[in-house]
Amino acid sequence: MTRSAPTVAVGPEPSAAGGPQQAARWARQTAAFAEAASVIARETELTTVLDRLAYEVRAVTGLLTCAIILVDEVTEVLRHVGRSGLPDDYPTRVEEARRNGAPMVTLDAYRARRAMVAPGSRARVLADPRWAPTQNIVQDNEWDTFVAVPLIVRGDAIGVMTGFSPGGTDPSAEDMQFLQVMADHAAIAVDNSRMSAELQLRAAESERQRLARDMHDSVSQAIFSLTLYARGLELRVGEPGELDRAELGAGLRELRTLAQEALSEMRSLIECRRPVELQRRGLVQALEVLAESTARKTGLTVEVHSAVERLSLDPQIEDDLFRLVQEALNNVGKHAQARTVAVDLLADGQGGLAVEVTDDGVGLREPSGVRAHFGMETMRERAGRHGALLTFGPGVGGIGTRVRVSLPAALG
């Protein structure tokens, strides 16, 4: 790195030279481009790619060093992400010089978004105390002319490719063109790696949301039932009079069953397994098992009717329908004060499938309390994912609540 002045801005300028030497040069450059493209494609580790690019740059241009540096757009802190021909401690020393306020062609090229060449850099670095952190290294090497080529991504500079050449051998216009192309390769590699990190984050976020939804519809409700049941037992134990040991034993067994169910739900979510019954026996039978366990936990009468003869649905639709009905039943148990609830699968005769959960309770109530309510929101998401229509309304004869989800063309 050197002081800013004097610098020469370099633009593309085709070389007039020809002959076998030129042909050999082009061959080397082409091989370097091919290597750059292939290393970008095959390597996943960004520093490995950029170190390799820096190595190729030195091999083809005869530069003594090559560094690929990212510049923080706010603080302008320099981060060496690829290098060749530079000592290990050089990056920290350069960053120290930047903090000292040393004038830098690296930053000039970054800010101006164009390539720059600064001959006589060695003398300027050695004469400027702000460059003290790198002076020993520069002293020991033949570095003299400094070049800096910006890394541009979609019109914005994100960093700089830099290098030193020995005194009296300034890089040719052709070298600069080559550096520009290699800087473009480096910029692509950095951009790819940032995008893939962002994609990974988004994938992780959507996986987290999926888990949260499934936990809400299954495990948290199972634990809710468990809490209610335990509270019931606690009240009974607190009542005056003789303890009915048989009744207490049966209550504790039920508690254990509920806890085991919650545990196995949790395990299958963690292992990303589909609900076991759904996987083994399809939607209708899985709903029957669900109905039976809801009846046991809540004391409701739960019926499942299917008017659809053959049901072969996409597994993701099945999963979402199952979870949606599960939450609708959870809501009946928690809010409806109903006696019976029916789950109906209906075909509309035109390939459409409707699933209804109808209770005979108090009717849809406004949510109470200050805590968040996720159930209906999650049902909407599950329905929306498959282009299904979800409605909430009164049940038979205006009594209770009916949740209806209808999927056009689900039956093929």
Ligand SMILES: Nc1ncnc2c1ncn2[C@@H]1O[C@H](COP(=O)(O)OP(=O)(O)OP(=O)(O)O)[C@@H](O)[C@H]1O
């Ligand atoms: N079958 C129903 N009968 C009466 N009210 C209902 C019924 N289903 C839902 N509700 C009302 O709609 C509200 C919102 O339901 P939702 O499932 O979104 O939240 P929640 O069940 O209160 O909480 P969460 O599902 O997050 O545990 C409920 O709080 C309740 O007042």
Ligand SMILES: [Mg+2]
């Ligand atoms: Mg709910």
